[in-house]
Amino acid sequence: MKYKSQKVAYWFFALSMLLLILQITYGFIMGFARIGFDNLHDFIPFNTARAVHTNLLVVWLLSGFMGAAYYIIPEEAQKELVSVKLAYVQLISLAIVGVIAIVGYHFNYWEGRKFLEIPRPLDYLVVVNVLLFLGLILTTLFKGKRQTTTALVLSMGLLFAALLYLPGMLPFDSQVTDSFFRWWVVHLWVEGVWELIMGGILSFLLIKLTGVDREVIEKWLYVIVGLTFLSGVLGTGHHYYYIGVNKIWLVVGGIFSALEPLAFLAMALFAVNMYRKGEKKHPNKLALYWTLGSAIVSFVGAGLLGFAHTLPQTNLYTHGTLVTAMHGHLAFWGAYAMIVLAIISYSLPNMTGRKLYESTRGRAAFWLANIGMIGMTVAFGVAGVAQVYLERKFGMDFMKVQKEISIHFVVLVLCATMFTTGIVLYIIDFYKHGKPTDEALQINE
Numbered sequence: 251m252k253y254k255s256q257k258v259a260y261w262f263f264a265l266s267m268l269l270l271i272l273q274i275t276y277g278f279i280m281g282f283a284r285i286g287f288d289n290l291h292d293f294i295p296f297n298t299a300r301a302v303h304t305n306l307l308v309v310w311l312l313s314g315f316m317g318a319a320y321y322i323i324p325e326e327a328q329k330e331l332v333s334v335k336l337a338y339v340q341l342i343s344l345a346i347v348g349v350i351a352i353v354g355y356h357f358n359y360w361e362g363r364k365f366l367e368i369p370r371p372l373d374y375l376v377v378v379n380v381l382l383f384l385g386l387i388l389t390t391l392f393k394g395k396r397q398t399t400t401a402l403v404l405s406m407g408l409l410f411a412a413l414l415y416l417p418g419m420l421p422f423d424s425q426v427t428d429s430f431f432r433w434w435v436v437h438l439w440v441e442g443v444w445e446l447i448m449g450g451i452l453s454f455l456l457i458k459l460t461g462v463d464r465e466v467i468e469k470w471l472y473v474i475v476g477l478t479f480l481s482g483v484l485g486t487g488h489h490y491y492y493i494g495v496n497k498i499w500l501v502v503g504g505i506f507s508a509l510e511p512l513a514f515l516a517m518a519l520f521a522v523n524m525y526r527k528g529e530k531k532h533p534n535k536l537a538l539y540w541t542l543g544s545a546i547v548s549f550v551g552a553g554l555l556g557f558a559h560t561l562p563q564t565n566l567y568t569h570g571t572l573v574t575a576m577h578g579h580l581a582f583w584g585a586y587a588m589i590v591l592a593i594i595s596y597s598l599p600n601m602t603g604r605k606l607y608e609s610t611r612g613r614a615a616f617w618l619a620n621i622g623m624i625g626m627t628v629a630f631g632v633a634g635v636a637q638v639y640l641e642r643k644f645g646m647d648f649m650k651v652q653k654e655i656s657i658h659f660v661v662l663v664l665c666a667t668m669f670t671t672g673i674v675l676y677i678i679d680f681y682k683h684g685k686p687t688d689e690a691l692q693i694n695e
């Protein structure tokens with residue numbers, strides 16, 4: 251059953267693709283600076299490029315999550331979105347806030363708090379925007395004919411993500427207290443409630459792509475939710491020790507961070523097991539590649555690399571080094587970026603009527619992007635280990651170390667070029683599908 255209101259998802263996906271390209275562009279600006287080509291820094295300082303790069307990551311992923319919700323919720327609830335006009339208002343306001351924030355960073359209009367640089371007046375606009383989004387989604391869900399576990403987990407993740415944004419808006423005079431609550435946003439988003447969003451989208455895609463019974467798939471969601479909350483909440487403690495909080499948090503954070511791979515392992519086993527059980531041979535192989543790839547790569551990037559990096563004995567040396575970038579890039583790519591690309595790959599043919607399931611360009615996009623990202627991860631890892639030994643074991647000056655490891659950024663830029671080629675091919679496929687049509691989105695009575 252398809253709903254005409256689902257076409258609003260397309261425009262959120264289109265916004266996310268635009269923001270993704272911008273995010274990659276600023277990543278290249280930083281990469282070239284690391285190997286000596288930093289002429290652009292006269293116009294775009296490194297700290298500005300970094301803030302834009304990390305903030306665009308959050309905004310393009312949120313745009314993708316919102317698009318996924320606007321596509322999934324009507325189908326799961328078996329009801330048209332309560333107000334398509336308000337959904338477009340929310341899209342436009344989100345884009346305006348993003349543009350003001352990014353332009354503002356270039357003129358030092360920001361708070362200067364790492365990962366939460368957005369100025370306070372824009373924070374309030376973000377809250378209004380997200381409240382409008384949640385109002386549309388939750389009203390549609392609870393007025394619908396059914397409330398499935400998949401839809402409820404997805405909605406719960408989006409609701410908690412909104413609530414956990416609020417601690418980052420509280421004003422504090424103490425740097426320690428400010429950082430304490432800042433991690434509630436930064437850590438509990440990416441290693442907590444965003445996992446629920448990923449789980450909800452993953453469940454929806456597996457139901458559609460494998461044909462396995464909904465009850466079987468949704469039982470796994472309860473396991474994932476439980477593991478996510480158990481490990482994610484107390485795992486936040488591995489950040490606290492470094493801002494002056496009691497030493498016990500290093501132990502608590504380390505122990506529960508070690509449990510975080512279990513949630514991602516459950517997701518990986520869940521996805522592969524459902525695929526093997528599936529009797530339905532869905533023609534959309536590209537969506538299946540991205541779906542299974544997301545579950546597997548997230549286990550490696552967020553699970554295994556996160557575990558190796560956050561153990562207290564290791565984290566004392568690796569915290570804040572390029573080892574963090576190694577873990578962060580593959581974790582975000584596998585857990586969140588790939589699942590957004592998966593729902594886009596699944597929904598586009600349904601919204602546009604163009605069944606571009608199997609294309610050489612689509613397969614090349616998948617493999618080039620993934621091989622490029624793995625190459626970037628290895629480059630970050632080797633540079634990070636070298637940094638740890640030279641800087642924190644042998645006491646070399648920070649800037650001298652950066653020169654010593656600059657060769658690894660040459661490899662990084664080459665791998666990033668391969669990754670970007672894959673993303674460009676994906677976006678070409680996105681626009682080849684064309685725009686949604688009412689004929690493709692018909693209610694089948």
